[in-house]
Structure formats: C-alpha cells, structure tokens
Amino acid sequence: MKPKCVVLLSGGLDSSTLLAYLLAEGYDCLPIGFRYGQRHTKELTYAAAIAQHYNVPFKVIDLTALKDILPSAQTNDAIEIPEGHYADSNMKLTVTPNRNMIMLSIATAYAITSKASRVAYAAHKGDYAIYPDCRTAFIRPMREALEYCDYERLHLLTPFICDSKADIVLRGINLRVPYKFTWSCYNGREKACGKCGTCVERLEAFSKNSIEDPLAYEDREYWKTVIAQRKGNE
Amino acid sequence: MKPKCVVLLSGGLDSSTLLAYLLAEGYDCLPIGFRYGQRHTKELTYAAAIAQHYNVPFKVIDLTALKDILPSAQTNDAIEIPEGHYADSNMKLTVTPNRNMIMLSIATAYAITSKASRVAYAAHKGDYAIYPDCRTAFIRPMREALEYCDYERLHLLTPFICDSKADIVLRGINLRVPYKFTWSCYNGREKACGKCGTCVERLEAFSKNSIEDPLAYEDREYWKTVIAQRKGNE
Numbered sequence: 001m002k003p004k005c006v007v008l009l010s011g012g013l014d015s016s017t018l019l020a021y022l023l024a025e026g027y028d029c030l031p032i033g034f035r036y037g038q039r040h041t042k043e044l045t046y047a048a049a050i051a052q053h054y055n056v057p058f059k060v061i062d063l064t065a066l067k068d069i070l071p072s073a074q075t076n077d078a079i080e081i082p083e084g085h086y087a088d089s090n091m092k093l094t095v096t097p098n099r100n101m102i103m104l105s106i107a108t109a110y111a112i113t114s115k116a117s118r119v120a121y122a123a124h125k126g127d128y129a130i131y132p133d134c135r136t137a138f139i140r141p142m143r144e145a146l147e148y149c150d151y152e153r154l155h156l157l158t159p160f161i162c163d164s165k166a167d168i169v170l171r172g173i174n175l176r177v178p179y180k181f182t183w184s185c186y187n188g189r190e191k192a193c194g195k196c197g198t199c200v201e202r203l204e205a206f207s208k209n210s211i212e213d214p215l216a217y218e219d220r221e222y223w224k225t226v227i228a229q230r231k232g233n234e
Numbered sequence: 235m236k237p238k239c240v241v242l243l244s245g246g247l248d249s250s251t252l253l254a255y256l257l258a259e260g261y262d263c264l265p266i267g268f269r270y271g272q273r274h275t276k277e278l279t280y281a282a283a284i285a286q287h288y289n290v291p292f293k294v295i296d297l298t299a300l301k302d303i304l305p306s307a308q309t310n311d312a313i314e315i316p317e318g319h320y321a322d323s324n325m326k327l328t329v330t331p332n333r334n335m336i337m338l339s340i341a342t343a344y345a346i347t348s349k350a351s352r353v354a355y356a357a358h359k360g361d362y363a364i365y366p367d368c369r370t371a372f373i374r375p376m377r378e379a380l381e382y383c384d385y386e387r388l389h390l391l392t393p394f395i396c397d398s399k400a401d402i403v404l405r406g407i408n409l410r411v412p413y414k415f416t417w418s419c420y421n422g423r424e425k426a427c428g429k430c431g432t433c434v435e436r437l438e439a440f441s442k443n444s445i446e447d448p449l450a451y452e453d454r455e456y457w458k459t460v461i462a463q464r465k466g467n468e
Binding site: 059061062063065066069070097098099100101102104105106108109110112113132133135137138140141142143144145148149150151 | 293295296297299300303304331332333334335336338339340342343344346347366367369371372374375376377378379382383384385
C-alpha cells in the first residue's frame, strides 16, 4: 500500500509542483487548501483544477474566522499589494502572521484523521529572505513537534527546501506540471499582474529555464526592470 | 510596561489558574478560547466569566469549520463520553487530533498581531498519560518553533508542566481563583456529571487539598469508587 501524505496546496507554482513530485515518488496524496481571507482566493480555483488534473481529492478548510488576527496585504484590501522584487523589505507587508504553523497544524490533524503518516509543504530557498516560517530554523523544530503530537509519529516532508524557484520550475517541467492551472499573483484579477513580488519571481524563474510561462499576464516585461534595478543596486 | 502574554483559556480549572498565576506574575494577559465543536461549549461561557472577573479581554475563535477533521468524543455527539479515570486507555476517545498545536499556532498569530511576546498554556503532568500534545517531547520543539516563526522571538510559557492537578488546585486556592466560574466536565449539562475522566480528576484534586469544589455535581461521590478500583488494580 502506498504511504499517505497530506500536501499543503495553495494552487501556486511551488505547491503544485510538490504535488506532482510526491505523486511521482509514489505517495497517495491528500492535498489541502485554506481560505483565510486572502484576496487571491482565485488560487483555490486553480488548486482545485490541479487536484482534478491529478485525480486526487482536494480538501478546502475555511479559516475566514481568523481574518482579523491574520492581517497582511494578502488578506486586507485596504493595504496595497507592493510591487517589485520578492526579497525587498516592503514585501513584509505580504506576510500573514504564523500562517505556515497554522496550516501545518491543521494539515497534521487531517493527516491523523485520514491515517496519513506524512505532511508536506513546499518551503524553498527563495522564501527564506522574507518569510520567517519558511526558514530551516522554523522547519526543524516543527518537524520534531509533528513527530510527537500524536501517538504515532508523523513526518514533515520539505523536499524543495534547498531549491530556488528556478529549480522548482525545472523539476515541474520535467514532471510535466500543467502550469496553466497554477496561480501565483497576489492580486486576484483576470490576468496575473506581473508586478507583485510573486509574479516577478515566477517570471524570472521561467526565464532562467528559457521557458515561457503559459499564464496570461497584464505586464510580462516589468520583472526585467526590477531585476536590472536590483543588479544595479548590488 | 508589562510584558504581554496570550493565554489559552478553555474555562477549565487548569487554564483559569494559569490566567490568575500570570496576572499575579505581572503579565498583561490576553486570553483566547476556541469553539471547535466541543459538546462542552459551556466551558466558553465560564471562560468569559473568568476573564470578566479578572477584567481582561477574552477573544473567542470559531474553529467549527474544522469539526469534520477534529473528530473525538469531545466533538461528536454520536460517541459517548467515557466514564472513569482520566488516565484509562478508553479516555483516548476524548483526544481531539493535534488540538494543542492548532490552538497554539493561532494563539501565536494573535500574539504577533497584538505585539505580545509570550504565549502560555496550562499543560501539566497529569495530562502526559493520555494527551500526546501535552508531553514535554512535544512542548520542547513547539517552544523552539515559536522562537523562529516570526521576525521577533516569541516565548512559549508552560509554568505548570511539572504540576499535578492537585498542585494546580493548591496554586489556585492561594491565588483565590473563583473556581465556581470554571467548567471541566466533558458533558455540557446543567451540572457537572462527576463521572467523566475530567470530573473524576478534578474532584480528586480538590479532595487531596481537603477543599470542597464549589461547582454543582450530578454525582459527587462516584470518583471515590474509580480511585479505589484503580488502587485495587495496581
């Protein structure tokens, strides 16, 4: 019997690639997503499409009751989504407090209830700069907490922890991940904006692999200016 | 300025004593409670009364959306609350999967949002036997995860970790905790049942301190039979 693994699936590039990767590794995957008042709830529609593509059941948990204790530009329409590079300090506006611990703890409860022995999330090297709860200093104790939170040990998998965004795109291309079904943009408009931190990072990652991102963008060139400016500042 | 501390407050004996203890220690306390489909939601009314008694704001978070992934005798009316001693193996029916990690992670988000540097919960020695997420093996890595989940360090306080239930009652008596405003029983009826694991444990703890529990019980004597039986089995 295949080992069961609960996978945090946001509908973004990283977690969708993670799902594809774990399926290829032979796991029986149970993706889980969260509605927490993010303005880009559109990503959950994409997550559902990815789950359907891979024929796995997608569980969505409604955490909108937490909206007032999880303020950030991701959840508050009154705060403008900052434009520019992902690692810039103004991107801290997009950090939702303790988001990953909350999601992992609920995913772990779902794992216990579903008799899954693994929980996975797509923390990666590119996230360190801005998200404290993607750092190895956070992941290591969380891994241990998962081992002892129940009668049976649970394992936290973070296979992309040493990868850059470009590395993840390369993995995904090899795994034939249908990236047209993934959504990264923090603005939940018709097309991806191309200007928020996550759009800039995504377009750069595809470019590094000399591959065209299949998603439609409002501005497909802006990211080049941002990267050039950062190089100029270094 | 007093340091701010978010306190998990269920309305039970342990967490109410913890709140009194932390206030006496000089913390500016922000108690937080959770509605997660427990049949003893009555405890939240008691938690609100305790918070009012101490004149601190009480925050209630609605997690009923998680009900289907948090099954236990605490949340499912179809499962009978087991009677007997707290440490008996049938008490595992009352374990809600990963409850403490979920509550601590949300309490931590609330701490970050409220600029509190501490999060406290009333894990104690009596809980080890049955609740995996009250063991030091779980608390130690959680403490470390809290230190690294945000830009600033957060501290997890568990001052009752070496206490028995009777020790906590003794602390509470000295702190003049109004125990009539606390609710422990897993059955949410008019009076506390006196037969569920937590009623038995509570009545025993008061008895060990030669003090009468001010709460009204359906059966105030049953616990003695349970304790005598356990002694007979040892």
